[in-house]
Amino acid sequence: MGLELYLDLLSQPCRAVYIFAKKNGIPFELRPVELLKGQHHSDAFAQVNPLKKVPALKDGDFTLAESVAILLYLSRKYEVPDHWYPQDLQARARVDEYLAWQHTALRSSCTRAMWQKMMFPVFLGEQVPPETLASTLAELDRCLQLLEDKFLKDQDFVAGPHISVADLVAITELMHPVSAGCQVFKSRPKLAAWRQRVEAEVGKDLFQEAHAAVMKVKDLPPADPAIKEKLKPSVQGLLQ
Amino acid sequence: MGLELYLDLLSQPCRAVYIFAKKNGIPFELRPVELLKGMMFPVFLGEQVPPETLASTLAELDRCLQLLEDKFLKDQDFVAGPHISVADLVAITELMHPVSAGCQVFKSRPKLAAWRQRVEAEVGKDLFQEAHAAVMKVKDLPPADPAIKEKLKPSVQGLLQ
Numbered sequence: 001m002g003l004e005l006y007l008d009l010l011s012q013p014c015r016a017v018y019i020f021a022k023k024n025g026i027p028f029e030l031r032p033v034e035l036l037k038g039q040h041h042s043d044a045f046a047q048v049n050p051l052k053k054v055p056a057l058k059d060g061d062f063t064l065a066e067s068v069a070i071l072l073y074l075s076r077k078y079e080v081p082d083h084w085y086p087q088d089l090q091a092r093a094r095v096d097e098y099l100a101w102q103h104t105a106l107r108s109s110c111t112r113a114m115w116q117k118m119m120f121p122v123f124l125g126e127q128v129p130p131e132t133l134a135s136t137l138a139e140l141d142r143c144l145q146l147l148e149d150k151f152l153k154d155q156d157f158v159a160g161p162h163i164s165v166a167d168l169v170a171i172t173e174l175m176h177p178v179s180a181g182c183q184v185f186k187s188r189p190k191l192a193a194w195r196q197r198v199e200a201e202v203g204k205d206l207f208q209e210a211h212a213a214v215m216k217v218k219d220l221p222p223a224d225p226a227i228k229e230k231l232k233p234s235v236q237g238l239l240q
Numbered sequence: 241m242g243l244e245l246y247l248d249l250l251s252q253p254c255r256a257v258y259i260f261a262k263k264n265g266i267p268f269e270l271r272p273v274e275l276l277k278g279m280m281f282p283v284f285l286g287e288q289v290p291p292e293t294l295a296s297t298l299a300e301l302d303r304c305l306q307l308l309e310d311k312f313l314k315d316q317d318f319v320a321g322p323h324i325s326v327a328d329l330v331a332i333t334e335l336m337h338p339v340s341a342g343c344q345v346f347k348s349r350p351k352l353a354a355w356r357q358r359v360e361a362e363v364g365k366d367l368f369q370e371a372h373a374a375v376m377k378v379k380d381l382p383p384a385d386p387a388i389k390e391k392l393k394p395s396v397q398g399l400l401q
Contacts, residue, residue, distance in 0.1 A: 050311045065311075240401050 003028040005070075006048055006056040008035045009213040012110065013067030014055045015172040019202055019210050020071055020165060024080045031058075036123070036223070038230040068099045071165045083162035094159040098151055098166035102173065106147060109140040110173040115238040118180035123223050124232065128239065140177060140184075148190050156197055163201045171198045172210070179214040243268040248275045249374040255333035259363055259371050260326060285393065286383050289400065301338060301345075309351050317358055324362045332359045333371070340375040 005021060005028045007014040021028055033039045033054050040052050049056035049065045057064040057073065064070055075085040086092050116133045120126045147170065151158045159166040174184050174195070185192040199207045223231065245261060245268045247254040261268055308331065312319050320327040335345050335356070346353040360368045384392065 051307060 001029075001058075001060065004031050004058040005029070006031040006033050006045065006054055006058070008033050008040075008054050009210060010035055010217065011054050012107065012172045012176050013169070015175070015210045015214070016165070016168040017055045017057075017067055017070050017074075019168050019172070019206060020080075020084070021074060022206055022210075023202055024074075024078060024084070026074055026078050026080075036220075036227065036231070038227070041230075067169070068103075071169070075165065084165050086160075086162075086164065091160055095164045095166045098159050099169060101151075102169060106143045106170065106173050109136065109143045110176040112136045112238050112240070113140045113177040113182055114180040115235065117177070117182060118218055119235075120239065122218060123220055124228055124235075125222050126239075132239065137182070140182070144174075144184065144188060144191065148188065152190065152194055157194070163198060167194075167198050168202075171195060175211050175214065179211070179217055181218070241269075244271050245269070246271045246273050248273045249371060250275055250378065252333040252337050253330070255336070255371045255375070256326070256329040259329050259333070259367060262367050262371075263363055285389055285396075287393075287400075293400065298343070301343070305335075305345065305349060305352065309349065313351060313355055318355070324359060328355075328359050329363075332356060336372050336375065340372075340378055342379065 003026070005017060007018055007030060009015055009018060020026075033045060033056075035054065039045065040054055045056075046052060048058055048063050051065050053065065055067050055070055057070045059073075059077075064073055072085060074080070085095060113136050116128045116136050120128050147158070151166075151170075155161060157163050157167050158170050174191070178184050185195055243266070245257060247258055247270060249255055249258060260266075308319070312327075312331075316322060318324050318328050319331050335352070339345050346356055
């Protein structure tokens with residue numbers, strides 16, 4: 001059995017891994033894990049990732065969790081073009097810096113923004129207090145400002161002049177609140193221009209393919225009660 | 241100007257970087273940055289934390305410690321395999337944070353306690369204690385004066401969940 005990638009394209013880090021693997025022609029078996037059906041909690045999947053999260057990778061007997069670790073593993077194993085994770089000491093450090101920062105910053109606020117604006121009210125039928133949503137969107141705004149000022153600056157891409165795994169991680173995060181109707185790029189021409197560059201580098205078709213599922217989430221019917229019961233405990237933390 | 245590291249040893253990630261650089265004899269200028277971040281809301285900031293908030297946080301910590309043991313450490317000597325790595329420095333400095341506040345992180349977890357001993361031995365007891373001296377004394381800090389409280393409160397409010 002070759003490389004297997006356990007993904008749900010509703011998840012931002014899954015999209016980053018998917019785009020990276022496809023763009024680089026890395027051969028893999030796609031193993032879909034449907035989060036909204038609670039499939040990540042199955043015993044079978046726990047064998048692949050005891051942390052019960054996607055994305056997860058299985059390469060023969062070797063299993064790996066965490067999207068950043070997966071992206072770096074793939075970039076090393078398949079010897080992708082240097083710009084994705086450059087050899088140069090300081091160029092690589094810039095990518096590492098972004099990858100480390102984004103977990104508790106942009107990723108956190110993009111996930112909460114998307115869930116509070118859309119998933120809770122539309123899918124789970126749960127009202128989110130307006131002040132909670134406002135506070136989350138303010139936090140998202142703060143992170144976007146840091147993305148522009150500290151990371152992107154006057155560069156074409158997040159970690160320098162060339163696209164890297166940092167851009168894939170960043171763009172897939174930003175598309176999350178976009179899928180919920182947040183106008184992330186509207187008042188931020190610098191980010192909008194960067195988005196165009198990333199889409200062009202990745203390829204419009206692949207970019208749209210990776211985002212098809214999440215862009216349709218707003219049209220999902222409300223979850224049935226059994227699903228709600230299953231999902232609610234694990235998503236309660238996103239209500240802050 | 242050579243390598244400069246801007247650190248406050250009250251911060252867990254700063255301790256990991258400090259231990260790594262010192263252990264490996266990496267020459268650097270230490271640039272101290274004083275965060276004045278209180279470890280405990282009740283002690284330093286004089287703010288009561290609802291018991292259910294603390295209970296929920298400690299339960300989450302417990303869950304993470306279980307994952308650390310079961311998914312990462314497993315039967316290995318160190319977090320990422322048979323040898324100490326940067327992962328162990330990052331992990332041990334994190335665990336020393338709740339320890340500094342009086343959480344008995346290692347008490348009922350012999351596997352983690354054994355791993356801690358191995359990490360301290362590899363790092364060297366002196367360096368380990370030197371890196372943790374500041375945070376272990378935080379519980380003895382006098383309460384923050386009102387000016388400091390005003391300055392700190394906004395940025396640490398998010399930690400009250």
